[in-house]
Amino acid sequence: MRDQTSAPAAVPRRPPQPPGTAPRAGSRPGPHPAEPDPAGPDPDAQPPAGTAPAPPATRPLGERRPWPRSFADRLTTPMPGLRAYARLAREGAFRPGPDGLRGIPDLPCAPAPLPVLAPGTSCVTWAGHASWVVRTGGLTVLTDPVWSRRILATPARMTPVGVPWEDLPPIDAVVISHNHYDHLDAPTLRRLPRHTPLFVPAGLGRWCRRRGFTRVTELDWWEAAELDGVRFDFVPAHHWSKRTLLDTCRSLWGGWILTDTRSPAPRKLYFAGDTGYGHWFAEIGRRHPGIDLALLPIGAYAPRWWLRDVHADPEEAVRACTDVGARRMAPMHWGTFVLSAEPVTEPLERVRAAWDRAGLAREDLWDLPIGASRCW
DSSP states (O other): OOGGGOOOOSSOOOOOOOTTSSOOTTOOOOOOTTSOOTTOSOTTOOOOTTSOOOOOOBOOTTOOOOOOSOOGGGOSSOOOOHHHHHHHHHHTOSSOOHHHHTTGGGSOBOOOOOOOOOTTOOEEEEEETTEEEEEETTEEEEESOOOSSOOTTSOOOSSOOSSOGGGOOOOOEEEOOOOSTTTOOHHHHTTSOTTSOEEEETTOHHHHHHTTOSOEEEEOTTEEEEETTEEEEEEOOSOOOOSSTTOTTSSOOOEEEEEETTSSSOEEEEEOOSOOOSTHHHHHHHHSOOOSEEEEEOOOOOSHHHHTTTSOOHHHHHHHHHHHTOSEEEEESOSSSOOSSSOTTHHHHHHHHHHHHTTOOGGGBOOOOBTOEEEO
């Protein structure tokens, strides 16, 4: 969906907590420490303060499950009302002015061949916007692949795709964060073999199966599945979903944590998808400690009153990186499509300044040009 409509109302409400985040009221007390528990471990038992909970068991690949008709109860803030839309129309702040667009020739774009990986190495290549080529655990995974020149109701790309489609290695899996058009691109997915494994949010499987994909795994927040030694954990985000006039919040939204489980020191990557700033980042960091790299959105944030609840700005992205405890951050979701009113080069300038003010090591900010790679 166009990012101009990706806005919440101004009055926040306390978000509901997914199952497993707090003890159930009235749950039975545990047995005496010296006695075995004949009923087994309490599923609602919480780990000691400061420790990460045990990771959930993985779900079967391709499992078909019933889902609720709506996920609107997962919204961090309510959807915008008529007053918000009227104000946006009155202000007309949909795109940068002429001064803000002058930076398009300066947007960093440096396509290069994918590097050869040494055994046990992981690598990311930024194809533009939220599209990455992630190589880890022997798999090549695409995140929110958009190779189209334009998306619905949005000007054409400001920069070319960083990796030509014909230069991609065989794709082992795809992860989708949510169903907005700048993250779920049907023309790009049509280029893939229909047996390609897709990992998608709850409620989005039907859309994928209607297009012929036969290996679709839908997950709820805090659930996981595993493919050939790489674990895919679906985690919350402060966002929403909509693709047509009639499907608001009919599917879920979130981010993904990819873990190479076979490595002696498991490599862990967090792909945030599209999100505002909020409490979920600290919880993600608590449940998934040891993240090596966080791919975080820094663009499409102006006007702030309209987009703050669903799109992090550069300073919030740096805070999110520290909240999840990631060692490194790679900015994304900027420099590709004109989706909002900030000057096109401003996100990069602001994220570099925020990183410096936070006292973080410059080499851990992977502010890559489109088409560039970094391995670890």
